[in-house]
Amino acid sequence: MRPIFLAFALFVGTFGPGALSANAAGDPSVDALLAKSRAALGGDAILRLRSVHVRSNVEMVGIKGTQEQWLDLAAATYAESQNAGPLSGADGFDGHEVWQKDASGIVQVEGGIQARLQAIDQAYMNGYALWLPDHGGATVSSLGDRTLDGASYSVLRVTPRDGSPLEVWFDQRSLPRRVVAVFGPQTFTTTFDDYRAVDGALLPYHIHGDSDTGNSSDAKTISVEPNPADIAAHLVKPVSDAHDFSIEGGATSTTIPFELVDNHVYVNVKLNGKGPYRFVFDSGGANVVDPAVLKEIGGSGQGDLHGTGVGSVSESSQFAKVATLEVGAAKLTDQNFLVLPTRQGFGVAAGSPVDGLIGYEVLARFITTNDYEHRTVTLRLPTATQKESFGSPIPFEFTGNGTTPLIKGAINGVPADMSVDTGSRVSISIFRPFAQAHPSVVPSNLTPPGVNGFGVGGAALGRLGRVASLQLGPYTISNSIGDFSVQEKGAFADPYTAGNIGGAVWRRFSLTFDYPHQTLYLAPNASFSKPENFDRFGAFLVNREGKPTVFAVRESTPAASAGIVKGDVITAIDSRPTANMSLVEIRNAFTRPAGTRLRLTVQSGTASKPVDLTLRDYV
Numbered sequence: 001m002r003p004i005f006l007a008f009a010l011f012v013g014t015f016g017p018g019a020l021s022a023n024a025a026g027d028p029s030v031d032a033l034l035a036k037s038r039a040a041l042g043g044d045a046i047l048r049l050r051s052v053h054v055r056s057n058v059e060m061v062g063i064k065g066t067q068e069q070w071l072d073l074a075a076a077t078y079a080e081s082q083n084a085g086p087l088s089g090a091d092g093f094d095g096h097e098v099w100q101k102d103a104s105g106i107v108q109v110e111g112g113i114q115a116r117l118q119a120i121d122q123a124y125m126n127g128y129a130l131w132l133p134d135h136g137g138a139t140v141s142s143l144g145d146r147t148l149d150g151a152s153y154s155v156l157r158v159t160p161r162d163g164s165p166l167e168v169w170f171d172q173r174s175l176p177r178r179v180v181a182v183f184g185p186q187t188f189t190t191t192f193d194d195y196r197a198v199d200g201a202l203l204p205y206h207i208h209g210d211s212d213t214g215n216s217s218d219a220k221t222i223s224v225e226p227n228p229a230d231i232a233a234h235l236v237k238p239v240s241d242a243h244d245f246s247i248e249g250g251a252t253s254t255t256i257p258f259e260l261v262d263n264h265v266y267v268n269v270k271l272n273g274k275g276p277y278r279f280v281f282d283s284g285g286a287n288v289v290d291p292a293v294l295k296e297i298g299g300s301g302q303g304d305l306h307g308t309g310v311g312s313v314s315e316s317s318q319f320a321k322v323a324t325l326e327v328g329a330a331k332l333t334d335q336n337f338l339v340l341p342t343r344q345g346f347g348v349a350a351g352s353p354v355d356g357l358i359g360y361e362v363l364a365r366f367i368t369t370n371d372y373e374h375r376t377v378t379l380r381l382p383t384a385t386q387k388e389s390f391g392s393p394i395p396f397e398f399t400g401n402g403t404t405p406l407i408k409g410a411i412n413g414v415p416a417d418m419s420v421d422t423g424s425r426v427s428i429s430i431f432r433p434f435a436q437a438h439p440s441v442v443p444s445n446l447t448p449p450g451v452n453g454f455g456v457g458g459a460a461l462g463r464l465g466r467v468a469s470l471q472l473g474p475y476t477i478s479n480s481i482g483d484f485s486v487q488e489k490g491a492f493a494d495p496y497t498a499g500n501i502g503g504a505v506w507r508r509f510s511l512t513f514d515y516p517h518q519t520l521y522l523a524p525n526a527s528f529s530k531p532e533n534f535d536r537f538g539a540f541l542v543n544r545e546g547k548p549t550v551f552a553v554r555e556s557t558p559a560a561s562a563g564i565v566k567g568d569v570i571t572a573i574d575s576r577p578t579a580n581m582s583l584v585e586i587r588n589a590f591t592r593p594a595g596t597r598l599r600l601t602v603q604s605g606t607a608s609k610p611v612d613l614t615l616r617d618y619v
Contacts, residue, residue, distance in 0.1 A: 054221060
């Protein structure tokens with residue numbers, strides 16, 4: 001399992017062939033620095049290292065373990081494995097496919113652009129390709145001298161062939177000490193220390209990694225075996241081998257009801273035999289449990305992981321082990337969960353209790369059908385499928401650390417790679433980099449920015465506008481409402497993905513996930529051609545201490561015109577106290593037809609006032 005930040009593989013060889021690199025038109029300062037650096041690293045000794053086997057002690061986001069790496073320097077390929085509790089697993093790159101194996105034994109091929117760029121850069125920076133005459137096909141230029149913590153460094157910009165730009169920092173001895181990599185909205189920094197000789201070549205025995213989201217890792221080498229004879233056998237992609245799931249009574253499928261609330265799928269689950277607990281079924285996420293629920297089932301967390309989701313704020317979480325997860329008659333054992341305050345975070349914004357989430361781990365084990373028309377989820381064992389009855393097939397790749405489906409489609413006729421996210425309530429969130437690169441997908445009459453959703457990392461900010469056509473396989477969704485993200489950090493700032501397709505689209509189908517064959521199936525239901533009903537109020541409401549509270553107001557909307565401001569509490573709608581209404585009911589009141597007049601009672605601070613409101617379309 002490749003770490004969520006840039007893998008800290010040992011800084012040893014990649015001698016792949018390549019076209020001659022450009023180094024700032026033969027910049028003599030670049031040539032001089034690399035010649036001096038090559039000598040410092042062992043000169044011709046680096047050419048004698050064709051492959052290595054490395055064993056290390058590691059600590060990743062507060063969890064200790066061991067790591068083993070097999071690096072084929074000539075072929076620019078690698079495989080590595082970790083034995084580190086919830087972070088156990090393996091990953092590798094064969095020059096074409098990027099794969100990962102999770103702690104349970106499930107293997108997935110990652111097809112996303114970011115995963116490939118990371119693998120190419122890792123394979124390149126595993127070794128000495130930069131010091132070859134052609135620099136391994138990379139483009140190299142000088143960024144001048146820099147000072148950090150009182151020390152001076154010479155810095156090169158290195159772009160491996162087909163990879164992403166890197167900054168490589170050299171100390172006064174011309175040894176590489178630091179590599180800075182930017183992948184989308186995240187920056188990863190790897191530092192190298194404790195250089196030791198291996199067959200005459202210097203290798204760093206201490207490697208430290210940091211991400212700008214607050215994650216860190218440390219690897220201290222135990223042993224290095226140069227040119228192992230059996231390198232090829234250790235580079236083969238493994239086969240999935242998970243045996244931690246079943247359906248009770250020898251059945252091959254189980255069907256359970258779900259609630260559809262604000263386009264989110266809610267199912268009841270049991271954890272360690274306790275519950276039921278109310279979980280969101282999220283194809284864009286993984287197993288997550290609220291800390292209070294974890295305590296109730298007798299679990300505990302470990303580690304300190306930081307990450308962002310739809311919001312731009314980095315959130316801290318832990319890992320926990322749950323002995324049993326039951327969804328209907330389906331049972332999973334010994335499952336890893338992230339620990340996040342879903343009751344306080346998701347639940348406040350969802351207006352409905354959220355004890356946790358299930359996602360990738362369940363979907364990877366069962367052929368799963370969300371029948372939105374009949375409000376059921378069916379889980380089938382992979383050996384008991386009748387794919388011809390599922391609908392139109394759409395192949396997908398995995399992205400987002402190998403856990404989220406990514407399909408090809410089109411937005412207003414522009415080809416687009418889009419993630420499949422049943423945990424999003426909107427039709428489609430179009431990411432800022434894609435919209436900037438393809439202005440034809442952006443309508444001329446976008447709303448002002450506002451809050452369009454809520455999740456890990458806080459509020460998702462974006463403008464709203466009509467998307468003329470959204471093409472998914474043989475189906476076209478017309479005149480849907482798009483969230484045009486303004487996020488500069490987090491998942492919605494991803495430059496490698498066009499957008500994120502949410503529940504307002506998927507509710508038009510019976511949706512089947514076949515993860516083993518990386519195929520999505522769509523069968524339109526009775527809601528397929530219905531126009532999208534949307535908010536006609538303009539304020540984003542949350543449940544704060546049991547009160548429907550205004551979290552944000554979008555400019556130029558009925559709410560703004562009526563003088564509604566952040567912090568206001570809606571205490572009554574047409575004389576009906578909101579204390580007797582769920583947040584979902586309150587939100588639904590503001591989706592009534594345009595022209596509907598409502599009399600609100602609003603508490604603003606300590607004062608209560610009547611507010612006359614006329615609903616209208618603002619998108």
